[in-house]
Amino acid sequence: ICTNAPTYPLLIDPQGQANRFIRNLEKDNNMDIVKLSDENFVRTVENAIRFGKPLLIENVPEELDPILDPVLQKQIYKQSGADVIKIGDTVIPYHWDFRLYITTQLPNPHYSPELSAKVTLLDFTCTPAGLEEQLLALVVAKERPDLEEMKSNLVIQNSKNKKKLHEIQAKMLSLLENTDPEKLLDDLELINTLTESNQMSQSIHQQVKESEETEKEIDKSRQSYRPVAYRGSLLFFCISNLFHVDPMYQYSLEWYISFFGLCIDNTPPSEDLEVRLQALIETSTTNFYNNICRSLFERHKRMFAFLLCFRIMQGAHEIDDRELRFLIAGPSRQYEGENPDPSWITPKAWNEIKALDTLPNYHGFLDNFRSDLSRWKEIFDAPDATDLQFPGEWQTRLTMFQRLLVLRAI
Numbered sequence: 001i002c003t004n005a006p007t008y009p010l011l012i013d014p015q016g017q018a019n020r021f022i023r024n025l026e027k028d029n030n031m032d033i034v035k036l037s038d039e040n041f042v043r044t045v046e047n048a049i050r051f052g053k054p055l056l057i058e059n060v061p062e063e064l065d066p067i068l069d070p071v072l073q074k075q076i077y078k079q080s081g082a083d084v085i086k087i088g089d090t091v092i093p094y095h096w097d098f099r100l101y102i103t104t105q106l107p108n109p110h111y112s113p114e115l116s117a118k119v120t121l122l123d124f125t126c127t128p129a130g131l132e133e134q135l136l137a138l139v140v141a142k143e144r145p146d147l148e149e150m151k152s153n154l155v156i157q158n159s160k161n162k163k164k165l166h167e168i169q170a171k172m173l174s175l176l177e178n179t180d181p182e183k184l185l186d187d188l189e190l191i192n193t194l195t196e197s198n199q200m201s202q203s204i205h206q207q208v209k210e211s212e213e214t215e216k217e218i219d220k221s222r223q224s225y226r227p228v229a230y231r232g233s234l235l236f237f238c239i240s241n242l243f244h245v246d247p248m249y250q251y252s253l254e255w256y257i258s259f260f261g262l263c264i265d266n267t268p269p270s271e272d273l274e275v276r277l278q279a280l281i282e283t284s285t286t287n288f289y290n291n292i293c294r295s296l297f298e299r300h301k302r303m304f305a306f307l308l309c310f311r312i313m314q315g316a317h318e319i320d321d322r323e324l325r326f327l328i329a330g331p332s333r334q335y336e337g338e339n340p341d342p343s344w345i346t347p348k349a350w351n352e353i354k355a356l357d358t359l360p361n362y363h364g365f366l367d368n369f370r371s372d373l374s375r376w377k378e379i380f381d382a383p384d385a386t387d388l389q390f391p392g393e394w395q396t397r398l399t400m401f402q403r404l405l406v407l408r409a410i
Contacts, residue, residue: 001120001122002022002025002101002120002122003099005120006120007072007118007119007120008071008072008099008100008101008102008119008120009101009102009119009120009121009122010060010102010103010104010111010115010119010120010121010122011101011102011103011104011122011124012104012106012107012109012121012122012123012124012125013103013104013105013124013125014105014106014107014125014126015124015125015126015252015253015254016105016252016253016254017124017126017253018103018122018124019056019058019103020254021124022056022101022103023056026054026056026099026101029053029054030053030054031053031054031055031056032044032047032048032053032054032055032056033055033056033058034055034056034057034058035057035058035059036057036059036060036061036064036065041065042067042087042088045067045068045071045087046087046090046092048098048100049071049085049087049092049094049095049098050092050093050095051095052095052096052097052098053097053098054098054099054100054101055098055099055100055101056101056102056103057100057101057102057103058103059103059104059105060102060103060104061104061106062104062106062109062110062111063112063115064102064115067087067088069118070085070086070087071085071087071100072100072118072119073118076094079091083096102119107125126236126253128233128234128237129233131232131233131236131237131253132226132229132230132232132233133229134257135228135229135232135233135257135260136222136225136226136228136229138229138257138260138261138264139225139228139229139232139264139280140222140225142261142264142265143225143264143276144221144222144225147218147221147222148222150214150218151215151218151219151222154211154214154215154218155215157207157211158208158211158212158215161204161207161208161211162208164204165201165204165205165208168197168200168201168204169201171193171197172193172194172197172198175190175193175194176190176194224273224277225277227277227281228277228280228281228284230315231281231284231285231312231315232260232284234311234312234315235284235285235288235308235311236251236253236256237311238304238307238308238311239251239256239292242304245300245303246297246300248295249295249296249300251292259287259288259291260284262287263280263283263284263287263288264280264284266283266287267279267280267283267284268283285312288308289305289308292304310324310401313401318399318401319401320359320360320361322359322360323359323361323401323402323405326355326356326359326405326408327404327405327408330352330355330408331351331352331354331355332355333355334351335351335354335355337350337354340370340373341373341377344377344380345410349409349410352408352409352410353365353366353369353409353410354366355409356405356406356409359405361397361398361402362402362405365394365406368391368392368394372391372392375391376391376410379407379410380410388403388407390403390406394406
């Protein structure tokens with residue numbers, strides 16, 4: 001899309017992935033890199049257009065400099081037989097090798113419809129699944145470098161073979177198109193070329209098929225390390241939105257991937273794969289928690305510990321989404337029924353207790369609460385909630401997380 005779309009790309013890039021991608025893509029083409037705030041911005045744009053060099057404009061806001069409009073709209077015209085474009089008051093020759101890339105670090109920019117029509121918007125924001133694949137490649141590269149190297153070589157080889165196959169097919173079609181149909185059977189050069197092309201095509205087809213089968217076997221071996229990559233992806237997205245709590249809490253994806261690699265290097269070795277995988281998960285989680293806590297204010301550490309805990313439990317499917325929603329937001333509507341003891345049960349608390357009874361894991365809670373008010377009042381009056389004993393079966397029936405919902409209600 002970046003290279004073939006009719007308009008120039010504007011890449012939404014909060015984690016810097018698109019920036020690195022473009023720099024690698026154009027690393028051999030002497031690309032110019034500039035920001036809108038640079039003093040030599042206009043001169044850099046003009047030189048890139050004049051000499052046909054790729055240009056990367058970094059970290060743009062929600063509005064672009066109007067001087068770029070002729071470039072974005074490709075307002076190229078003829079003057080004295082040459083292609084030119086007008087930038088501001090200056091008319092400069094237009095080189096058709098010129099390419100433009102624009103990136104923004106804004107996580108959720110709101111671009112005007114007019115600007116959106118002038119560029120091709122591409123969202124490079126990292127997703128959990130995408131980061132999991134990146135971390136899987138990193139883990140396998142460190143744990144089984146032979147597998148990762150083989151995988152990379154196969155991908156490159158398959159790409160080359162498919163490209164060669166396409167070239168052969170195009171050559172065969174071109175020869176057939178340019179040969180007189182009446183002399184088709186008499187053209188020995190054409191027949192020999194088609195025969196050789198067909199044999200080469202079959203050989204490449206077989207190579208591609210074998211490579212794809214080998215790739216499947218490699219992918220099967222790589223999947224053993226997916227739990228580690230999954231935990232790594234989950235950890236990063238625990239901190240990706242912490243800037244909403246305080247603008248200081250911003251962590252780059254590049255730092256995190258580097259940090260995750262160090263965790264792998266510092267994990268104690270083991271010949272047993274299951275033991276090794278568990279050690280990788282535990283080491284990365286512990287180091288992650290300790291490192292992030294160093295950068296948090298004291299008042300936010302408990303919140304982060306809770307966030308990390310419930311995200312891990314969510315990832316292990318140990319938390320019902322309805323229970324989490326109840327813990328955060330409470331009941332979604334009002335329930336009818338008489339309050340058994342208004343002296344300590346507020347109308348709000350009574351409504352939450354009745355709402356709690358509607359959740360699958362709390363069926364029967366309302367009846368038990370009514371029949372054992374004195375015991376529940378003891379819990380209500382307890383100064384410390386760390387070592388409470390719930391009445392009857394609720395002590396063993398509920399998990400630690402589920403008990404939080406009860407404490408929230410009463």
